[in-house]
Amino acid sequence: MxxxxxxxxxxxxxxxxxxxxxxxxxxxxxxxxxxxxxxxxxxxxxxxxxxxxxxxxxxxxxxxxxxxxxxxxxxxxxxxxxxxxxxxxxxxxLPLDAGPDADDLAQLYRAIERLSEVEKAFVLLYLEERTYEEIADILGITQNNVRVKMHRVQEKLRQLLTHPA
The missing domain is CATH 1.10.1740.10 (RNA polymerase sigma factor, region 2, helix turn helix motif)
Structure with missing residues (x-):
């Protein structure tokens, strides 16, 4: 090109x-x-x-x-x-929203900051509503691997949100 x-x-x-x-x-x-x-x-x-x-x-x-x-x-x-x-x-x-969910959003960002670089990529693409096929293409992995890793990242975020350090 x-x-x-x-x-x-x-x-x-x-x-x-x-x-x-x-x-x-x-x-x-x-x-x-x-x-x-x-x-x-x-x-x-x-x-x-x-x-x-x-x-x-x-x-x-x-x-x-x-x-x-x-x-x-x-x-x-x-x-x-x-x-x-x-x-x-x-x-x-993008600024954090100052609306009624601002505290929850700030807590979510703090939890995301504690993830690894690759885990953050999964979260970003998930929040962008990318399909598993698109995520696999972007990250260069299989769709099955995306499913497994996405599940692990979601579990890790749940833990970080319920037990913040």
């Missing part, structure tokens, strides 16, 4: 919320979310010429975004003071 910057910008604009949700799930601070957002967009730009239009664009976006987020998280845990990109991008993270 030839590099078409206008088409790429339109693609990012159309799927900005998807990227923001990945950033929110893998980063707590606004600065880290900004940095991760920039890194995901950069990696999408680098991968864009190799995108196969026969694959669903959301599957490709998720795969790149999750791989970048997991790699970034692993790098941050090894080098917490590593230099990052500049502060030019606005905070695009």
């Amino acid at each position: 030839p590099l078409d910057s206008a088409a790429f910008v339109a693609l990012i604009n159309a799927h900005q919320a998807l990227i923001q949700r990945v950033c929110r799930l893998y980063c707590q601070g606004a600065d880290d979310r900004q940095d991760l957002y920039q890194e995901i967009v950069l990696q999408l730009w680098r991968a864009y010429p190799h995108y196969e239009p026969r694959a669903k664009v959301s599957t490709w976006l998720y795969r790149v975004a999750l791989n970048v987020a997991i790699s970034d998280l692993r790098q941050r845990t090894r080098k917490p003071s590593a230099a990052r990109f500049g502060d030019t991008m606005p905070d695009l993270a």
Whole structure:
């Protein structure tokens, strides 16, 4: 696929919320979310010429975004003071709702933060109402493996929510 910057910008604009949700799930601070957002967009730009239009664009976006987020998280845990990109991008993270369920939502986010990188990916895709087939494609595993892992993640979240540390 030839590099078409206008088409790429339109693609990012159309799927900005998807990227923001990945950033929110893998980063707590606004600065880290900004940095991760920039890194995901950069990696999408680098991968864009190799995108196969026969694959669903959301599957490709998720795969790149999750791989970048997991790699970034692993790098941050090894080098917490590593230099990052500049502060030019606005905070695009989705804010927590201040409605009547805000406490429950905050408790859920605290529980999710305690999950592993891969477990967080399952939660994100589940909350995005992706089918097991789509999750399998995005994560590169079988649908049966998705079912097993999804059940384990759900059980772990139940435990974390009933017995918060």
